[in-house]
Amino acid sequence: MNALRITWRVTRLNFRAQLEYRAEFLLNVAIGAIWQVSVIVFATVLLARFTGMGGWDSSEVLLIPATRMLAHGLFVLLLGRVHFIGRQIQEGRIDIYLMRPMPVHRQVQLSYFPTNALGDLTVAAGLMVGALSRSELDWSAGRISYLVAAVVGGMLLEAALFTALACASLRFPAADYWSRWLEELLGTFGSYPLNVLPRAVGGFLTYALPLAFVAYLPAAVLTGHGHDTGVPYWLAASAPLVGVLAYLGSRLLWRWSLRHYTGVNG
């Protein structure tokens, strides 16, 4: 309870701190929205020029970026500061966090308020409403529950990937470079059916770098394409659970990495 109260108070302070630079605050909200719009633009252009992408119709394809973007917006809002751990390591801030009576991970998450998440979530929610209204599926309670689970699972999976990179940054600060790439990959290749790609490349994005579990596989299950993904149906359907397990695993990795963190002073 005490931890929750502290978290709430720090978050309020961080929000007020963001308001100190008004132009930057507004630009931050805008950038969240604009970044998400870029995903929509990319998907829309592809859909307009290449109809019937991978055997999916456009309303089904839209469900993929909508799920991914909503998951991403929640990730940015709740866990996104893990993104900047590399910089905090370079600036020696992790060493300061280690001296304080609060878990390092929580301090990282409370380091600033993610204003851009406001724009992210607004656009993502808009796209999700648009995707659901165009969808011809029967949105039963079960389907809606699965969609909610998929969004949460996608958020946790994205958090797991960035947490794993943060662990690498504790050992090699330059590994921070990879997080920008990962974000780019998620934005570009996480927003349409991966079955348009060659099987080997699709396999890479499923098993090596599990982007497919963020939105593609849950959307495939929801739209009835679950048997055409090249992945066992039970695994595709378990995508939300994969997110939960991946995040738990990444947090264990974080704990282990932090125990072995030496910092610049040895």
Place this chain on the structure above:
Amino acid sequence: MAALSAWRVARVTPLGELNAPPRMTGVALRLLVQVVLVASLWHGLYSHTGTTAGLGESQAVTYAVLAVLASRLRELDQFAGRDTVIQHMHFGTIVYWYLRPLPPQRYYALRALGEQVYGFAWALGGYLICLAAGVVEPPGSAAVTGVFLLSLLLGQWVLHYIMLATDQWCFWALRNNSAILIIIFAQNLLSGVYAPLWFFPDWFVTMSSFLPFQATLNVPLSIYIGRIPLSDAAGQLAVQAGWVVVLALFTRFLWRRAALRVVSQGG
């Protein structure tokens, strides 16, 4: 002597890069994976489609892969060396740029030039490998190659001024994180990194023709793949040169105004 100091300034960021093997490995692997993914995507999309928006499969793949390679030209990490304008503004060390015998605008330009040359080496290496592997098509003729190289030079010049103006924004707003992200977005979208501009609706292509971003990448790449014929290239090169002049004057003006805002030790 001036050449020696210029050389020393220009090589700072590349040297930092060469001393960070994980980052270099990252660049190589990232380029490789990105090229494979992008080429696979466009081949996959074209598997059931012929020519669309005036682009055939090999043209679209070549365009997309070259866009990936070109986007690596200015990817070095100045942040690790604490030498970005935003960091200097944050820590108050921007004043040192004005106390050195080297003017800040020249220092900035030399650093950018060093990054550009280093990035070009990466892009060229990647291009040669892609060409040998048959991922990209060679240019149509020697004349196309020459015009493409000139257009690429002008395009990178325009991009340099855009990035400079973004950094100069710090002198007024103190922070430019969001401005940089917006510029990156605009650059990627309006220059054709996300998808060749030819795929976009006509109104979008018309709108982007009034902005400098399409001059950075879309023009040289379109010349390379033959989507812009050589007969139309002169006009496009003139537009690029026009943007270079306009942005050069604009950023020069901003440097002057910025110098008036730099305060040392409280004034």
